[in-house]
Amino acid sequence: MENRTKTILFIDDDEHRMMGHAEYLKLKGYDVIYVSYFKEAVEEARRNLNVLDLIILDIMVPVEDAELDEDEKILADEGAMSGFVLYDRISKLKKFKTLVLTVRNDVKEEVEKRGLEYLMKPIGAEKLASTVSEILKKD
Secondary structure (H helix, E strand, C coil), rough: CCCCEEEEEEEEEHHHHHHHHHHHHCCCEEEEECCCCHHHHHHHHCCCCCEEEEEEEECCCCCCHHHHHHHHHHHHCCCHHHHHHHHHHHCCCCCCCEEEECCCCCCCHHHHHHHEEECCCCCHHHHHHHHHHHHHHCC
């Protein structure tokens, strides 16, 4: 059985909240890579393809730096759900366990369609850490 530190890519444009949660996850023994924008998230996923165990993804990720096709623009703009566009883009590289963070109540269909987990904001650090632990235990 592999006994290496689990690595998380944390994507959220609220840097204050993300940094607090990322530091707490580090205290719990995880390696955490944190980014705020679409393009850098894809780049980090590509760079860390073989070590990432989980992606934590805010549902609304700034897309100013992204090159989106027309279908992606519709999902990102109309529903302010650019996180799903980002998930779909990263999934073309490799499927990762993913936890979506959201304040929106209308994401269940998109989450279930992709087989993802999600938590409603605001989220305490302990709740986030326990959810991460549960997700990582699943096969």
